[in-house]
Amino acid sequence: MEAPAFDTVSWFQIGTDDSEGARRFYGDLFGWKFTLDPDGDGYDLVSYPGDEGPSGGIAHGDGPTQNHAMFLVVVRDVQAACEQAEKLGGKISLEPTGSPNGLVFAYLDDPSGNRFGVFTPPPAPA
Secondary structure, three states, X not given: XXXXXXXXXXXXEEEEOOHHHXXXXXXXXXXXXXXXXXXXXXXXXXXXXXXXXXXXXXXEOOOHHHOEEEEEXXXXXXXXXXXXXXXXXXXXXXXXXXXXXXXXXXXXXXXXXXXXEEEEOOOOOO
16 A cells, blocks of 8 residues: 655544444445454544555544544644644644554644644554
8 A cells, every 4th residue: 555645635534422323324325344443442444445445534432522524634744734733823722642553643723713633654564
């Protein structure tokens, strides 16, 4: 699988308090397939028919206030992207956060209040 180009939308996330219903809806509508994230953190990985790997995820939320849909952009440096976003009038809504596998991500709000994410993927296995 080829790595996505930096500064492109390369992941999406749907947050829902009804993960079973979301899997059924998007699976029936688009033919998406779902697998549980191996990290075991209540996240379903989304794959498209014919795709080599996952392209998005469904985050399990505790209530309707956590329901959302957003895109994520792959960047070289999450901290630098956060700093630049703030210089351009955006806000950091979730500070840079790392996962056990080396993924680093943050959530930002653009000047109009639209939430999106930035991330750097985990290092490739040696």
